[in-house]
Amino acid sequence: MSDRDISKTPDVYHDFNHDPVTSLLVEAPASDHSMDADELALVALGYKQEFKREFSLWTTFSLSFAVLGLLPSFASTMSLGMGYAGTAGMVWGWIIAMLFIQCVAAAMAELCSSMPTSGGLYYAAAVLAPPGYGPFAAWLTGWSNWIGQISAAPSVDYALAAMILAAASINNPSYVPTRYQTFLLTTLILIVHTAISSMPTRWIAKFNSYGSVFNILALFITIIAIPTGTLNVPKFNPSSQVWGDIYNGTEFSDGVAVLMSFVGVIWTMSGYDSAFHLSEECSNANVASPRAIVMTAGIGGVVGWFLQLVVAYTVQDIPGIMSSNLGQPWASYLLQVMPQNTAMAILALTIICGFSMGQGCMVAASRVSYAYARDDCFPLSRIWKQVNPYTTTPVNAVIANGVLGILMCLLIFGGSTAIAALFSIGAIAQYVAFAIPIAVRVFFVGNRFRRGPWHLGRFSRPIGGMGVMFVLLMLPILCLPTTVGSDLTAEGMNWTCLVYGAPMFAVTLWWVIDARKWFEGPKVNIEHEIYNTTFDGVPSSETVVYT
Numbered sequence: 001m002s003d004r005d006i007s008k009t010p011d012v013y014h015d016f017n018h019d020p021v022t023s024l025l026v027e028a029p030a031s032d033h034s035m036d037a038d039e040l041a042l043v044a045l046g047y048k049q050e051f052k053r054e055f056s057l058w059t060t061f062s063l064s065f066a067v068l069g070l071l072p073s074f075a076s077t078m079s080l081g082m083g084y085a086g087t088a089g090m091v092w093g094w095i096i097a098m099l100f101i102q103c104v105a106a107a108m109a110e111l112c113s114s115m116p117t118s119g120g121l122y123y124a125a126a127v128l129a130p131p132g133y134g135p136f137a138a139w140l141t142g143w144s145n146w147i148g149q150i151s152a153a154p155s156v157d158y159a160l161a162a163m164i165l166a167a168a169s170i171n172n173p174s175y176v177p178t179r180y181q182t183f184l185l186t187t188l189i190l191i192v193h194t195a196i197s198s199m200p201t202r203w204i205a206k207f208n209s210y211g212s213v214f215n216i217l218a219l220f221i222t223i224i225a226i227p228t229g230t231l232n233v234p235k236f237n238p239s240s241q242v243w244g245d246i247y248n249g250t251e252f253s254d255g256v257a258v259l260m261s262f263v264g265v266i267w268t269m270s271g272y273d274s275a276f277h278l279s280e281e282c283s284n285a286n287v288a289s290p291r292a293i294v295m296t297a298g299i300g301g302v303v304g305w306f307l308q309l310v311v312a313y314t315v316q317d318i319p320g321i322m323s324s325n326l327g328q329p330w331a332s333y334l335l336q337v338m339p340q341n342t343a344m345a346i347l348a349l350t351i352i353c354g355f356s357m358g359q360g361c362m363v364a365a366s367r368v369s370y371a372y373a374r375d376d377c378f379p380l381s382r383i384w385k386q387v388n389p390y391t392t393t394p395v396n397a398v399i400a401n402g403v404l405g406i407l408m409c410l411l412i413f414g415g416s417t418a419i420a421a422l423f424s425i426g427a428i429a430q431y432v433a434f435a436i437p438i439a440v441r442v443f444f445v446g447n448r449f450r451r452g453p454w455h456l457g458r459f460s461r462p463i464g465g466m467g468v469m470f471v472l473l474m475l476p477i478l479c480l481p482t483t484v485g486s487d488l489t490a491e492g493m494n495w496t497c498l499v500y501g502a503p504m505f506a507v508t509l510w511w512v513i514d515a516r517k518w519f520e521g522p523k524v525n526i527e528h529e530i531y532n533t534t535f536d537g538v539p540s541s542e543t544v545v546y547t
Contacts, residue, residue, distance in 0.1 A: 069357025086247025113452025211356030
């Protein structure tokens, strides 16, 4: 405990019975240079500045929006939204899911404003958890987030490779891509993304800024081009059909089928946390980073719904799209409603956007890996947490993620069901990681939470609570197969429980057997006290000093 006289600084330190939970330092450490507001905020959280702050609000939003990748995300998950519940599921499902996803994003932004570190949700879970549970909360949050993050780039790059090969099949109908060719092309894309993500922060920021601008332009071009270039007669389906007819591609009730279609929305809308992980490289981070989170989720939600509407009003034969020999529903849909040349142009735009999206996913994942390696969570963490002196970026972490991504893509040889597991992980792992610190903040910390300059005011707890309830509802829904009973086969099985549950069970068992003995949560690199006062003479939590 510090011997500082708390009463001398009434603007910061008050009676803890009425004061929010804080992760601020009692005293700033000595420094050989003057620190700006961003560095002071990071020091208050227990870390020293190691990255250059060359991301702005715009470039942070650009990378988050690139990771979101509405156009390639929709193209990659079209079989989930349209295939499970048809057009009614697309338009209604997107609206319902997005209302709750906005709650999750807003609650996350509030955490980011209070604790703008690259560890993000993992750090927040450690700080906010009840006494004695901080390390375990951080352990579960960190591993779930990391699993979701490292699977993002491989899943996006696999979908990108599938679209490229589908384009080749359209131009040459006799060409049928093999699994080996799909794997090699996916591997090549992952290697390119690894190289770009190892560049200096300034270059990455510019690359993703250009990519985000292209993503936005391509999205609007697509939304305009489809209804104007469609060959349908009449051009649009009647509203009663679009909003009322459910093409149920499952053996469950229509209501459950609509809920199952949320997996496409959730997977698409899981990139907004990238701004949290880039906060140590962003200027004015405790304002710009949460704004970038909310902007990404809000703009992505509205524009994404317009894309859903355009497709829902023009699609003609959903079963034909789902069973097309191209193996890529987006390409099949474009050929169904547009002339081939126009369809190929839109497909080309989607491919370029997909490349930008995969690049953003690789950058975000590398920052998460770096943050967790910095706290010695992984074997050989001393290697993965190194910052390259020339690029000032975590090159080793980028390379490790690239290698893991290539290994994950070996699932391609197991068939479509096996590789689809990557998308399942992206949906369920990320939102579990999102929900844990939000739930702790809402149900355990309550009004003792020390807000940052961006916050939700009196709506903070209700909004966060609705977000957590939504995630709890979707956990079993995301694990349902499309068929049941005697119709259920290994090919039609939903392997999410195994692909996500097995590694999470393993890390939980690791915690019980060994990790709880040495893992103490975020190991900050300057002296730091997470809690520093008492409740009526009783410590409010164990005083944890990290050095």
